[in-house]
Amino acid sequence: MRPRDNPPPRGFPEAEFAQRTEKAQAAMAEAGLDALLLTTEPELRYFSGFLTQFWQSPTRPWFLVVPAKGKPVAVIPTIGAGCMARTWIDDIRTWSSPQPDDDGISLLSQALAELAGKTGRIGLAKGKETHLRMPLSDFESLGWSLPGLAFEDATAILRGLRMVKSEREIEKIAHVCDVVSGAFGAAPELFAAGQSDIEAFRSFKIECLKRGVDDVSYLVGGAGQGGYGDIISPPSGRRLRAGDVLILDTGCLFDGYFCDFDRNFAIGRADDAVRRAYDVVWRATEAGLEAARPGATCAELFAAMQGVLGDGGPQGAGGNEVGRLGHGLGMQLTEWPSHTPWDRTLLEPGMVLTLEPGMTFAPGKVMVHEENIVVREEGAELLTRRAPPELPVI
Numbered sequence: 001m002r003p004r005d006n007p008p009p010r011g012f013p014e015a016e017f018a019q020r021t022e023k024a025q026a027a028m029a030e031a032g033l034d035a036l037l038l039t040t041e042p043e044l045r046y047f048s049g050f051l052t053q054f055w056q057s058p059t060r061p062w063f064l065v066v067p068a069k070g071k072p073v074a075v076i077p078t079i080g081a082g083c084m085a086r087t088w089i090d091d092i093r094t095w096s097s098p099q100p101d102d103d104g105i106s107l108l109s110q111a112l113a114e115l116a117g118k119t120g121r122i123g124l125a126k127g128k129e130t131h132l133r134m135p136l137s138d139f140e141s142l143g144w145s146l147p148g149l150a151f152e153d154a155t156a157i158l159r160g161l162r163m164v165k166s167e168r169e170i171e172k173i174a175h176v177c178d179v180v181s182g183a184f185g186a187a188p189e190l191f192a193a194g195q196s197d198i199e200a201f202r203s204f205k206i207e208c209l210k211r212g213v214d215d216v217s218y219l220v221g222g223a224g225q226g227g228y229g230d231i232i233s234p235p236s237g238r239r240l241r242a243g244d245v246l247i248l249d250t251g252c253l254f255d256g257y258f259c260d261f262d263r264n265f266a267i268g269r270a271d272d273a274v275r276r277a278y279d280v281v282w283r284a285t286e287a288g289l290e291a292a293r294p295g296a297t298c299a300e301l302f303a304a305m306q307g308v309l310g311d312g313g314p315q316g317a318g319g320n321e322v323g324r325l326g327h328g329l330g331m332q333l334t335e336w337p338s339h340t341p342w343d344r345t346l347l348e349p350g351m352v353l354t355l356e357p358g359m360t361f362a363p364g365k366v367m368v369h370e371e372n373i374v375v376r377e378e379g380a381e382l383l384t385r386r387a388p389p390e391l392p393v394i
Helices: 014-031 041-048 078-085 105-116 136-145 155-163 167-185 197-211 272-291 298-310
Strands: 035-038 063-067 073-077 092-095 121-124 150-153 215-225 244-254 261-266 335-338 352-355 358-362 365-368 371-376 379-382
Touching: 014 035, 014 041, 014 063, 014 155, 035 041, 035 105, 041 063, 041 155, 063 105, 073 078, 073 105, 078 092, 092 105, 105 121, 105 136, 155 335, 167 197, 167 244, 167 261, 167 352, 167 371, 197 215, 197 244, 244 365, 261 365, 272 298, 272 352, 272 358, 272 365, 272 371, 272 379
Parallel strands: 035 121, 073 092, 121 150
Antiparallel strands: 035 063, 063 073, 215 244, 244 261, 352 371, 358 365, 371 379
């Protein structure tokens, strides 16, 4: 891995995008698809390198077509032409948007007819954890304009490509994981009794930005006396006091790639039940680290962590209703696969994952722990700096 104080270069060489496209086209040929129609931010960025925060506006649709041969073709609003021109994409077709009567649909229809034929089979993400990101009425209009087209589910193709990261992708994720690990290491200077949870969150965000992340786009957590029960609500203004347990769970960005992990802290003191719960989830993560090897399934990874949680006491993980114990990580905060009893995805070298065991250890009290790893030939490699085996007390 690159030294911690030397961030990886931004962007990717054209060869990386060419390789991604070629792999997609090989899978398309096997599935009998004539083109892929991509409509969401991570899909467009994966094949083009088009990185912008302008996606936060829902006003304009954006399209990328991957043909059976050759480079992708961008069909985008004119406002994005300059940014797209700085990618490896050569064929950029634009229209003035927003255009209520025809917001790019005629232009997209022409591109699909040209690249796939009027009776082609077009791959589109239709499965779980996907969305269309264009008005349904516009998608219907597209079908009416080319009645011979067939839209097939290409989720498996996109999932298979994006689950296994290149070394350049892994390097970016490793860098942001390390930067944020350093920010968590500064906890004694950031958090204190008497501070409001709003102030704690703000201090942590500022620390992450100072250390070099591009954005703190996801930060949730909670605090409560003897443990917390809710970690997804915004901070309330409640002040930290002795006996509280504070958790912060963050997804920070570097060059469009996320980390996603949490850390727990006791304020002033921690009672025995809290310490035991922390020990259980820490050991469950150890079991996950040992189980995350090529050829294992996500279900087996879940079982390894769940086995430790189930031994954590009479309440154990039986009160855990979050549905999974971790997931994929990359251009999105959560990606495929999921660590669940039903996900039989085989782990492969290059997969970047979170390990996120959590348990209910008392009525209304939970303990959650999370680390980020990459699967290597020899097993799991930590991307985060491992949390201490005992609950830190501030």
